[in-house]
Amino acid sequence: MTSTSGDKSSTNQPEASEVERWASLIGGGAMVLMGLRQGSLRGALTALAGGGLVYQGATKQSTIQKAQEAIGLNQPIKVEKTVTINKSAEELYRFWHDFENLPTFMKHLKSVKVYDEKRSHWIANAPLDNTVEWDADILEDRENEFISWASVEGADVDNSGFVRFKKAPGDRGTEVKVVLEYNPPGGALAATVAKLFGEEPEQQIGDELRRFKMLMEAGEIATTEGQPSGRK
Amino acid sequence: MKAVCWNGANDVRVQSVPDPTILNPRDAIIKITSTAICGSDLHIYGGYIPTVQQGDIIGHEFMGEVVEVGKGVNNLKIGDRVVVPSTIGCGNCNYCQRDMWSLCDNSNPKGWIQEKLFGNITSAIYGYSHMLGGYAGAQAEYIRVPFADVGVVKVPPDLPDEMLLFISDAIPTGYMGAELCDIQPGDTVAVWGCGAVGQFAMISAYMMGAEKVIGIDRFPERLEMAKKFAKAEVINYEEVNAGEALKEMTGGRGPDACIDAVGLEAHGVGLEDFYDQTKQKLRLETDRPHVLREMMVACRKGGTLSIMGVYGGFVDKIPLGAAFNKGLTFRMGQMHGQKYMHSLLQMILDGKLDPSFVVTHQLPLEQAPHAYHIFQQKKDNCIKVVLKP
Numbered sequence: 001m002t003s004t005s006g007d008k009s010s011t012n013q014p015e016a017s018e019v020e021r022w023a024s025l026i027g028g029g030a031m032v033l034m035g036l037r038q039g040s041l042r043g044a045l046t047a048l049a050g051g052g053l054v055y056q057g058a059t060k061q062s063t064i065q066k067a068q069e070a071i072g073l074n075q076p077i078k079v080e081k082t083v084t085i086n087k088s089a090e091e092l093y094r095f096w097h098d099f100e101n102l103p104t105f106m107k108h109l110k111s112v113k114v115y116d117e118k119r120s121h122w123i124a125n126a127p128l129d130n131t132v133e134w135d136a137d138i139l140e141d142r143e144n145e146f147i148s149w150a151s152v153e154g155a156d157v158d159n160s161g162f163v164r165f166k167k168a169p170g171d172r173g174t175e176v177k178v179v180l181e182y183n184p185p186g187g188a189l190a191a192t193v194a195k196l197f198g199e200e201p202e203q204q205i206g207d208e209l210r211r212f213k214m215l216m217e218a219g220e221i222a223t224t225e226g227q228p229s230g231r232k
Numbered sequence: 233m234k235a236v237c238w239n240g241a242n243d244v245r246v247q248s249v250p251d252p253t254i255l256n257p258r259d260a261i262i263k264i265t266s267t268a269i270c271g272s273d274l275h276i277y278g279g280y281i282p283t284v285q286q287g288d289i290i291g292h293e294f295m296g297e298v299v300e301v302g303k304g305v306n307n308l309k310i311g312d313r314v315v316v317p318s319t320i321g322c323g324n325c326n327y328c329q330r331d332m333w334s335l336c337d338n339s340n341p342k343g344w345i346q347e348k349l350f351g352n353i354t355s356a357i358y359g360y361s362h363m364l365g366g367y368a369g370a371q372a373e374y375i376r377v378p379f380a381d382v383g384v385v386k387v388p389p390d391l392p393d394e395m396l397l398f399i400s401d402a403i404p405t406g407y408m409g410a411e412l413c414d415i416q417p418g419d420t421v422a423v424w425g426c427g428a429v430g431q432f433a434m435i436s437a438y439m440m441g442a443e444k445v446i447g448i449d450r451f452p453e454r455l456e457m458a459k460k461f462a463k464a465e466v467i468n469y470e471e472v473n474a475g476e477a478l479k480e481m482t483g484g485r486g487p488d489a490c491i492d493a494v495g496l497e498a499h500g501v502g503l504e505d506f507y508d509q510t511k512q513k514l515r516l517e518t519d520r521p522h523v524l525r526e527m528m529v530a531c532r533k534g535g536t537l538s539i540m541g542v543y544g545g546f547v548d549k550i551p552l553g554a555a556f557n558k559g560l561t562f563r564m565g566q567m568h569g570q571k572y573m574h575s576l577l578q579m580i581l582d583g584k585l586d587p588s589f590v591v592t593h594q595l596p597l598e599q600a601p602h603a604y605h606i607f608q609q610k611k612d613n614c615i616k617v618v619l620k621p
Contacts, residue, residue, distance in 0.1 A: 086326045086337075172326055203344050210353075214338045218322040218379070219304065220256045222341040222356070227255065227368045227376060230237030230247040231287030 041078065041181040042160035045139050045148045077182040079201045083209045086173040087216050089165040093144045095216065096163055105211035105221065108204065120149075124157070132156040158183040178209060234621065235289045235372035236600040241279025242608075246598050249289065252368060252376035257304030260380030262314065266393035267294040267370045269600075269607055269617045270318075270401055271427045272542045275496055276360065277604050280518070281544055283345060283362040290359040291371030291619075292318035293401040295393060299374070305381045315385045315577075316377055317569030318401040320356040320365065323382030334566035339379065340365040349545075354566065371600060373621040383570040385577060394588035395580055397618065398428065403587055404572040406432025406493065409540040410440050412563035413489035420444040420482050422530065423464070424523045425493035426454035428590040428616045429540060433491045434462035435585070446481060448474050450499065453613040461589045470501065478530045486532035495541025498522035511548060518545030528555045539564035590616040597621040 085092060095101055099120045103109040110123040110131055123133045134155030139148045140162075150160035161180040168175045214221045237247045252261055270293050275281050277290075284290075295315040298308050308314070320340075321333035328336050336355035340346065343353035345363045359369015368375065377384065387396050406429045413421055421437040423430050426449035434445045447458035448467045455466040467477045478487055496519035499505060508520040527537050528551050537560055555562070579585040592615045595603050603617040 084326075086324065086329070206347070207344060210343055213325075214322075217324040218258070218338045219324075220258055222322075222339055222365075222378060223255055224341055224366045224368070225255070226253065228233075228235065228249040228252055228372075229287045229289060229368060230235065230239075230245070230249050231285070 041162075041179060042150050042158070042183075045150060045160055045162060077184070077201050078180070079205045080177065080179040081202065081205045081209050082175055082177040083206075083213050084168050084173055084175050085213045085216050089144045089167060089174045092174055092176060092216060093147075093165050096212075097141075097147060105215050106208045107211075108208070119152075122151075134159070176209065176212070178205065180205065233373035234597055236291060236369070236597065236619075238276060238284055238288050238290050239286055242277060242604075244277060244290070244601055244604050246600055249372070252374050254300060254302045255376065256378060257302045258379050258381050259302040260298055260305055260308055260377045260384070261300040262294075262296040262316065262375050262377055263299045264294050264296040264370060264373060264375060264621050266296070266397045267291050267372075267597075267619050267621065268397060268400075268402070268428075269293075269371070269603055269619065271425075271429065272360075272495060274604075274608050275542060275544070277608060278497065280496060280512070281361045282518070283366075285362060288359065288361075288366075289368040289370075289372050291369040292358040292360055293397065294358075294370035294375065295387070295397050295400060296375075301380065307381055308384065308386075313387050313389055315387055315396055315400050315573065316370075316375075316380075317383050317385075317404070317573060318357055319566055319569055320358065320367065320378055321383055321570055322379050323570075328382075328570075331568060331571040333383065333568040333570040335568075342366050357566065371597065371619055373597070383573075385573045387577060388581070391580070392588070394591050394618065395586065396577070398432070398587045398590070399569075399573050399576045399580070401567070401569065402428040402590070402616075403432045403576050403585075404569045405429045405540050405567040406434075407436040407572055407576065408565075408567045409433040409491045409493060409538045410436035410442075412538040413437065413440075413491065413536050415440040415442050415489065417441050418443045419488040420446065421489045421491065422446040422448060422478055422487035422527075423491045423493055424448045424498075424527065425495075425541065426451075426458045426464075426466070427493065430454075430491075430493035431457060431462050431590055432587065433493050433540065434458060434464045437489075437491075438463065444481075446478065446487065451610055454615060457589070457615065474526060475530045482532070486530050487535065488532055489536045489538060490527040490531045492523045492527060492537070492539045492541045494523045496520055496543050498524075498541070500526070507549075517548040519543045519547045521547035521550060525549070525551055528552075528558075528560065531558065531560055533558045534560070536561045536563060540567070542566075591618050593617040595619055 099112040100114055102112055108124055110125050113121045118138050119135055121135050123131050126132050134151040134157055136149045136151045139150055141147050146164050148162035151158055159182040164177045166175045211221045233251050234246055235249045236244050239245050273290060276284050298310055298312040298314060301308050319334040321328045321336040322338040325337035334355045339356040340353050342362050346353050356365025356367050358367050410433050419442050421442045423433050426447045434447055437445050445464045447464040448469055449455050450468055450470045455468055458464040458466050467474050498520045500522035508522055511517045512520055597619045600619055606612050606614045607617055
């Protein structure tokens with residue numbers, strides 16, 4: 001985690017007010033923040049979408065997580081990244097909302113199939129030509145503002161995430177924030193999944209968001225793959 | 233095709249490489265008719281620009297003929313004669329739309345390298361390291377031009393290449409250097425470096441209303457060129473102390489604006505030069521800031537420093553106290569070619585500017601290794617080489 005903190009005693013005022021702004025947008029207030037801070041994005045998002053048992057949901061999950069971390073298991077991969085895109089929130093939301101579009105700029109995804117309004121099936125590329133798959137449900141969906149999702153029970157990789165679209169000041173377009181969390185499973189899959197995002201997950205997500213921006217603004221993704229060189 | 237590939241410090245070779253192909257809808261392939269060696273290519277040649285890899289095709293100042301267009305390019309057709317800006321801009325991001333093309337958000341596919349070092353990503357430049365995009369360069373028979381539907385300038389068939397080539401890079405760089413000085417009537421502008429960019433900076437400064445322009449260099453043939461074509465007064469810093477001479481020539485005030493057309497391989501004299509040369513060789517600093525230091529001390533109070541010479545990393549022993557207490561303004565950056573090229577072309581068509589005087593050597597592409605050598609060593613009075621593929 002690089003920015004979001006719900007600690008009201010924090011001396012970093014601008015950050016706190018930013019947190020409040022989008023917390024109220026999400027609608028769940030302190031609970032998502034607690035979830036984020038304590039390492040349980042999924043619990044918080046689920047609880048919010050469900051509208052109840054929020055506190056318990058968030059804290060219980062994080063307790064388990066902490067215990068797991070203490071014995072060195074299941075370190076969650078959690079990343080957040082923000083980019084400003086010179087397009088309207090409506091346009092960006094529409095493209096993102098069709099999850100089948102995501103693999104065009106998210107290289108770690110092989111494909112996404114949308115079943116219905118709520119459920120979709122995701123296939124991610126893992127090292128050594130492996131793939132991992134899961135079904136995910138949309139948890140909360142606010143038009144042109146916010147989409148959160150989480151894998152359903154029995155997924156190869158328990159994961160969750162949200163994307164938020166917020167108008168940037170002036171005519172700078174839209175600020176797009178993405179938060180993703182993957183909880184690698186135990187056993188044989190663990191090592192494979194742990195490398196889903198390579199050595200530097202923040203950079204990978206950053207690259208993916210930059211490709212999203214290129215695609216939305218320039219209509220294509222800049223590349224040098226396939227160009228000539230004098231390398232032997 | 234044949235291309236000039238970098239194989240290590242002071243080692244470029246003409247190699248056979250595959251022809252470029254269209255990779256994206258907005259691409260075009262250009263058959264290169266003329267490509268220049270830019271002074272900033274010498275930084276690559278010398279091994280001072282990080283993230284250049286063995287085998288990279290280098291070069292960024294070029295013109296030629298369209299031979300293939302992607303399906304997203306509707307304003308160019310096969311056979312068009314074009315000049316292409318050295319910095320690559322998408323035309324759609326907030327920066328391009330504000331005419332700050334060299335700050336393009338979308339043209340650099342390897343932005344993460346730059347983001348780590350600089351905190352942000354700037355535009356890609358042809359053949360200028362992987363930090364700046366890793367695009368194959370222009371010292372070749374053909375080149376792939378991304379976002380070819382924006383920025384590329386169509387030019388008429390009846391003028392020779394040498395009249396048109398430099399609107400790709402050297403002229404807009406010099407022109408922007410002068411523009412950043414915000415020149416007022418009566419101003420004196422001093423320009424460090426009398427290579428091609430320096431020459432065009434001096435000419436542009438006069439166009440923008442400077443009363444006096446002073447060129448600073450150490451090579452007599454460049455100083456002669458500055459006197460003859462840019463009508464500049466000149467200082468040979470190996471013969472006189474440049475700072476003292478500038479004071480003397482400006483009534484003790486110092487120049488109103490100073491333009492750096494040298495960059496990271498600046499030469500000084502004496503102990504300070506020894507210090508920088510040593511630190512750079514030991515990799516304790518990436519860039520030699522001699523010209524920056526001298527400008528900060530020489531400039532008049534409240535004046536402007538315009539930095540167009542290329543810097544890549546970290547510099548040492550900068551007299552920030554002088555700059556702060558004298559209230560100096562610093563302006564700098566890679567040039568926004570696309571902003572200037574059309575009006576510069578018009579000046580050439582109107583007969584107000586003939587840039588061909590900077591060309592001292594025309595050589596076939598095969599002689600690129602020789603060309604780099606004489607340009608770097610300033611042999612044979614070499615100021616600007618145009619390579620003909």
